[in-house]
Amino acid sequence: xxxxxxxxxxxxxTAAVVLLLSVGVFLLLYLAPGSIQQTLLGTRPATAETIAAxxxxxxxxxxxxxxxxxxxxxxxxxxxxxxxxxxxxxxDMLGQRLPLTLALVGYGTLLAALAGIPLGVxxxxxxxxxxxxxxxxxxxxxLSAPPFAVGLLLLVxxxxxLGWFPVYGTGQGAGDQLWHLTLPAAALALGxxxxxxxxxxxxxxxxMEQDYVVFARARGLSGxxxxxxxxxxxxxxxxxxxxxxxxxxLAGTVLVEVTFALPGLGSLLVDSVTFKDVPVVQALALLxxxxxxxxxxxxxxxxxxxxxxxxxxxxxS
Amino acid sequence: MSRxxxxxxxxxxxxxxxxxxAAAFAPWLVPGATAQDLMTGISGPGxxxxxxxxxxxxxxxxxxxxxxxxxxxxxLAVAAGSMLIGNLxxxxxxxxGGWVDTLAxxxxxxxxxxxxxxxxxxxxxxxxxxxxxxxxxxxxxxAPTDTRVVRGAVLEQRHRPYIEAALLKNLSSWRIMTxxxxxxxxxxxxASAFLxxxxxxVSLSSLSFLGLGVPAGSPDWGRTLADNRTQLLANPWxxxxxxLAIIATAAALxxxxxxxxxxxxxxxxxx
Numbered sequence: 001x002x003x004x005x006x007x008x009x010x011x012x013x014t015a016a017v018v019l020l021l022s023v024g025v026f027l028l029l030y031l032a033p034g035s036i037q038q039t040l041l042g043t044r045p046a047t048a049e050t051i052a053a054x055x056x057x058x059x060x061x062x063x064x065x066x067x068x069x070x071x072x073x074x075x076x077x078x079x080x081x082x083x084x085x086x087x088x089x090x091x092d093m094l095g096q097r098l099p100l101t102l103a104l105v106g107y108g109t110l111l112a113a114l115a116g117i118p119l120g121v122x123x124x125x126x127x128x129x130x131x132x133x134x135x136x137x138x139x140x141x142x143l144s145a146p147p148f149a150v151g152l153l154l155l156v157x158x159x160x161x162l163g164w165f166p167v168y169g170t171g172q173g174a175g176d177q178l179w180h181l182t183l184p185a186a187a188l189a190l191g192x193x194x195x196x197x198x199x200x201x202x203x204x205x206x207x208m209e210q211d212y213v214v215f216a217r218a219r220g221l222s223g224x225x226x227x228x229x230x231x232x233x234x235x236x237x238x239x240x241x242x243x244x245x246x247x248x249x250l251a252g253t254v255l256v257e258v259t260f261a262l263p264g265l266g267s268l269l270v271d272s273v274t275f276k277d278v279p280v281v282q283a284l285a286l287l288x289x290x291x292x293x294x295x296x297x298x299x300x301x302x303x304x305x306x307x308x309x310x311x312x313x314x315x316x317s
Numbered sequence: 318m319s320r321x322x323x324x325x326x327x328x329x330x331x332x333x334x335x336x337x338x339a340a341a342f343a344p345w346l347v348p349g350a351t352a353q354d355l356m357t358g359i360s361g362p363g364x365x366x367x368x369x370x371x372x373x374x375x376x377x378x379x380x381x382x383x384x385x386x387x388x389x390x391x392x393l394a395v396a397a398g399s400m401l402i403g404n405l406x407x408x409x410x411x412x413x414g415g416w417v418d419t420l421a422x423x424x425x426x427x428x429x430x431x432x433x434x435x436x437x438x439x440x441x442x443x444x445x446x447x448x449x450x451x452x453x454x455x456x457x458x459x460a461p462t463d464t465r466v467v468r469g470a471v472l473e474q475r476h477r478p479y480i481e482a483a484l485l486k487n488l489s490s491w492r493i494m495t496x497x498x499x500x501x502x503x504x505x506x507x508a509s510a511f512l513x514x515x516x517x518x519v520s521l522s523s524l525s526f527l528g529l530g531v532p533a534g535s536p537d538w539g540r541t542l543a544d545n546r547t548q549l550l551a552n553p554w555x556x557x558x559x560x561l562a563i564i565a566t567a568a569a570l571x572x573x574x575x576x577x578x579x580x581x582x583x584x585x586x587x588x
Contacts, residue, residue, distance in 0.1 A: 017430070031443050
């Protein structure tokens with residue numbers, strides 16, 4: 001199978017998943033307790049005019065399938081509806097809060113890579129010794145500890161007791177903002193560090209046992225050079241981990257933003273869910289669906305770049 | 318295979334034993350854990366309150382013990398529910414193969430690509446029923462883990478002579494799957510359910526932290542954290558103690574779960 005066919009199949013698969021999940025996202029409106037008019041009215045008074053306006057806006061008298069198609073069409077045109085809580089267009093609300101979440105996730109990913117990859121390599125090279133066992137244990141703790149508990153502990157230790165970081169707020173100016181985001185990013189990164197240690201270490205341990213590594217060593221190749229070969233071959237499991245890191249961060253950012261009272265997309269999701277602001281919840285759920293499907297697609301394409309056998313329809317070793 | 322239990326695993330087992338005791342006997346150990354004393358309010362550690370009190374004047378140490386009792390039943394329900402569904406689908410997928418298998422695996426792939434916690438936040442939040450819907454959502458999203466593990470184990474058993482013998486005796490597929498295959502793969506299924514229990518405990522405490530799980534005022538670790546995080550200066554222990562309890566329990570569950578998984582995996586290979 002060639003590149004074009006491969007890409008086409010993967011794109012079609014992703015599109016199918018996104019469409020399927022978009023139906024679920026649309027039906028969230030029907031999941032909320034009480035009538036749909038009530039949900040969409042929120043705290044506004046239920047007069048004949050407001051109800052008529054909502055029925056017209058959401059085409060509530062049409063069959064459900066048609067309602068879905070209209071809603072999906074609006075979404076494709078960039079119209080995500082109006083928030084029940086604030087009365088603002090949903091797309092504006094997302095736009096306001098997106099930069100902070102992107103910065104937080106980006107910073108967290110950077111910290112995770114800087115800590116997780118070296119620790120995984122260290123564990124693999126010192127396999128079975130005390131260092132390795134410490135690294136593995138730290139990885140399991142990082143992987144299992146929920147970000148909100150970690151975040152609050154970091155807050156108490158580094159902000160309250162040591163006073164190195166601010167307790168709340170987002171800061172002014174780039175440097176100050178970065179300083180304010182450090183603890184939240186660290187809390188977010190911990191789970192990803194655990195994932196990178198687990199996948200990276202296991203992959204590298206497997207590669208270091210291969211014949212080509214023994215042979216390269218016997219030929220007198222330098223340690224770093226051999227490590228380079230082994231690391232390139234352990235990229236496939238690390239890519240799997242990278243996909244899990246991104247989805248984990250999207251879930252983690254919700255908890256971290258609430259913990260540190262940061263105005264990002266995650267805290268918006270919790271506020272909207274608590275208020276039953278269904279249009280905002282739908283928009284966020286759809287955004288997350290697209291992001292996660294996109295990441296999974298990129299990981300799939302990444303596999304076939306690293307290991308051409310994947311593209312030829314053979315399974316990843 | 319060495320018979321020695323690693324240090325980390327023994328420490329974890331001790332932590333889990335303490336949590337289990339607290340969960341089982343909390344009403345007798347700390348009968349007045351939820352008794353409020355608004356006159357005292359929040360205060361730091363002092364005589365009578367080794368970890369201080371929270372904003373409702375409740376003793377933090379007693380809340381910690383009572384919190385174990387709130388944490389365990391919900392997580393058990395998720396682990397048991399997803400084990401039932403996951404095992405049935407996994408058995409069918411591995412035993413029948415063909416389109417049943419394809420369908421089950423595509424379903425598992427789809428569920429795997431969804432972050433369970435986010436789906437639980439959205440669905441449980443919009444439904445607004447609190448703990449019940451959250452448990453339902455987690456059961457559905459955790460089941461595929463069991464499905465994959467069980468299917469793999471069934472594939473290994475599928476062509477063994479005892480199944481041929483059972484088929485020759487004209488036993489029904491249901492009977493072969495549940496009475497003959499499942500007992501052989503029970504250890505793998507239980508190890509997988511144990512790890513699901515760990516994830517469920519963390520997910521449910523996260524939901525409670527966000528205010529989407531247990532009702533306000535319940536002695537839940539996540540909820541206690543959320544209720545006291547604005548009072549960090551008055552008594553940081555009201556936040557540190559439940560935070561450490563969640564992290565220690567979650568880490569201990571995962572360490573023991575990984576160890577169990579490795580053990581049953583190895584046994585399967587040597588047999």
